Amino acid sequence: MRALQLVSDRDVKSVELDTPPAPAPGEVQLKVRVVALNHLDVWGWRGMAFAKREMPLTIGAEASAEVVALGEGVNGLTPGQLVSIFGARTCGTCHHCRNGRDNMCEHVAGVHGFHLGGFARELVNIPARQCVPAPPGCDDVGAALAPITFGTCEHMLFDNALLQPSETILIQAGGSGIGTAAIQLAKSIGCRVITTVGSDDKIEPAKALGADHVINYREDRFEGVVRKLTKKEGVDVVFEHVGKETWPGSMLCMKRGGRLVTCGSTSGVSADTNLMMLFQRQLRLIGSFGCRMENMVSSMDKIARGYVKPVVDTEIEFGDLATALERMESRKVFGKIIMRMS
Secondary structure, three states: OEEEEEEEOOEEEEEEOOOOOOOOOOEEEEEEEEEEOOHHHHHHHHOOOOOOOOOOEEOOOEEEEEEEEEOOOOOOOOOOOEEEEOOEOOOOOOHHHHOOOHHHOOOOOOEEOOOEOOOOEOEEEEEHHHEEEOOOOOOHHHHHOHHHHHHHHHHHHHHHOOOOOOOEEEEOOOOOHHHHHHHHHHHHOOOEEEEEEOOHHHHHHHHHOOOOEEEEOOOOOHHHHHHHHOOOOOEEEEEEOOOOOOHHHHHHHEEEEEEEEEOOOOOOOOOOOOHHHHHHOOOEEEEOOOOOHHHHHHHHHHHHHOOOOOOEEEEEOOOOHHHHHHHHHOOOOOOEEEEEOO
16 A cells, blocks of 8 residues: 655655554554645654654655444544544543543654654554544544544634634734634634734634734734734734744733643743743733543534535645645645645
8 A cells, every 4th residue: 555654764665565464453444535644743753853763754644534344342433434533642541531631641652744653555454432423514534633633723722722602813924734623613613813914815714714813924023013903902812833933022012911832832831931021010921732532523513514614725746745845834825735635
């Protein structure tokens, strides 16, 4: 079967792998349909795995698939069913897993496509518990974007930042994959949305998704514009994932008692924090990683109902991954880059 593997830093090759055997007890065999690319793939491509891994490594951390076969003891899934794949190999038995906090697993073995073999292959065997069925009305692209693109945003906005209707939110990098998802999710509950983009050609697309105000951060100091838009009060919530480049400005954009939630650091992992501002203004800084499986369920339900929609920048051919990763690294994309496997 075909697969894409990282053989060394910044070198991805198309290879032929052996077809997997019949699924073991508790496993399912999946035919992968769509793989979505993320900055997690860029980090892995650069060699920033932050943990031991062996190469060659099959890439792909976010995907949808069709159930092909069931191992012994698997219930609740049927051959031909469309599923979204939870991207971390969790234990399923620890306190967090048993209580639906899958992304807090105490014994997680790693993230597929980053530490473990990923989903950019035609067939894969995985534990059945990592499969989340897609509802009617959610297609294979929507299901592919549920684990990271929409699920991460659901967890950030609603589990962690506790975003409420009518609040004002600043979403950094609104043209990114999770930025386009966050705009729609915040707008779907009636929030006032301010977002930043890196070029003028992304302004109108961001507004079309529901953003009320769009700031080209390369042309204007976004923190100054946000202060003017909020009459110097600041926003209730900042949605961060850029890191060092935007962190100080994001801190300045929060109102007294505001919340900043972050899931990434694409421009650098270290940033200065004004501690006096933090405690005097009683700000809250919240880290967020991945999502719960329930966030995937909620995301696909919203896609199926038409409340939000996947935004696809480019659909690439199988094997053209290096070009796509370079495009992501340059921040030229608006939405997601996807690869259809079948």
